[in-house]
Amino acid sequence: MNLYLNQIAAIVWKDFVTELKTRELLSAMFIFALLVILIFIFSINLSIVKASEVGPGILWVAFLFAGTIGLNRSFMLEKENGCLMGLMLVPADRTTIYFGKLISNLIFLSIMELFILPLFMIFFNIDLLSHLGPLLVVVFLGTLGFCALGTLLSSLSANLKTREIMLPILLYPLLIPIIIGAVRMTGQILDGTELADMMKWVGLTASFDIIYIGVSIMTIDHILEE
C-alpha cells in the first residue's frame, strides 16, 4: 500500500515539477477560462438578466472548456518521447497511473478555478463570499467528476491522431449528469439555498463521481495497453 501511494505521489510530483518549469498548463487554462467569461459578460445585459441565473452556466462552460485544454495536455506529455511506455514498464498497478494523473489534473484545475472565481464575482457583481463554503463543495464535486472521466478518456484519446477533437466529443455527452448537477447547485447556492436543501443534487453528482472513478479503475489497464 505504501509503495502504491508513493507511486501515485511520484506521478503528481513529476507533473508539478514539469508545470513549475514550463508554466504552460495553468496559464493556458486560466487565460482561456477568463476569455470565455469576458465574451459572455460583453454579450449579456446584466441589467435585464439576473446574474445568478446565467452566471452558473457561464462559469461551468469556462471551467469545462479550460479543463479540456488541461486534459489534452496532460496525456500529451506522457505520449511525448514514449514516456507512457516508460510508465507502463514500471512494476506498478496501472491504476497508479490513473490516480496520479487524476490528482494532478484535479489540483491544476482547482488552482485555475480559485483564480477564476474572484474574477467571476467581480464581473457578475455576485457576492460569492457569503456562500463560499457550499460553493467550494459544489465546485469540487463537479471538478472531481470532470477529472475522473476526463483523465480516463484523455488516456484513451491520447493514442488517436485526432485527440483534440475526440476528447470533447467523447467527454461532454457523458458529463451531462455532472454538469446539470453542478450548474443547478451553483445557481441555487447563489440564490441563497443551503447545501442541506439540495442533497438530491449533491447525491446525484457524487454518485456519478464514484461511478466514473469505478469504471476507470476497471478499464484503465485495457485502455493504456496498445
Added chain:
Amino acid sequence: MESLENAIEVRHLRKAFGTLKAVDGIDFELKQGEFLTVFGPNGAGKTTLIKILAGLTRPSSGTAKVAGFDVAEGHPEMRKEIGIISHATALYADLTPLENLIFFARMHGLKQPEDRALKVIEEVGLSPRRNDRVRTFSRGMLQRLSIARAVLHDPAILFLDEPFTGLDLHATNVLKEHLQRLHDRHRTILMTTHDISCGLEMCDKVALQVQGKFAFLENITDIDKDQFESIYFDAVRDNQFAMKIDF
C-alpha cells in the same frame, strides 16, 4: 530473478493486427546471460515482438515467458526484471536527467532514489549535465540517459529496439561499451537492429525475422560473419517470395 534455466521462453507466438500478421509463429528460448540479436527488414515485426515480451501488448496466441512470468498475465513482478531501450527515450523533456531518474526510481520503489539516480548518471557519463533539461540533449546523450533509465533498477533482462538508430560514431561506441558491460554482468539481452556489424559483434545467438517469422536462428559460433550479409539478403528475398506465392 530466481535461477531459471530460460530467461525467455517463446512458443508459437502470434500477434495479428486485423489481417496483418506482425508476429507469426515464433519459437525460441534464451538462457540467462545470453545475448540474442534479431535482424530483419522494416515491418518484419521486431518491435511488436519486443512489445509482447515486455508486456506492452498481448499476443493473439501462443505463449511467452519472461523471467518465469507469462507475459499475457501482465504481472507487475515481471516488470521488475526487465528494462527497455528503444528509439523512444521514455524521458520527460522538461525535466533534468536527475529528476527523470529520481521519478523512475520512485516508481520502481527503489530505496534512496536520488543516490541510485546519481550513480547511474555517473555510469553513463552524464554527471556534468545532470541538472540540465533533457530537451537540450543530443541524440547520443539521450540514448545514454535512456540506458541509465533502463538499468536503474538493475534488471536481469534487457530489450533493445534498434538502439543504434541516429547515433554518431562516438555515441555508438559508448553504447556498445555499455552493452558489453551488461553482457559481462550476465544480463540477458534481446536486441533488434539493422546494423549488422554492431549486432554480430556482441551476441551469442542471431535471428533473422521476416514477415513475422524467424527465417533463421543460429548460434553465433555456427555462422560465418563475413557471409552474414548475403545470408540476410537471401533469407529476406526467399521469404518475401514465399509469402507472395502463398497469396
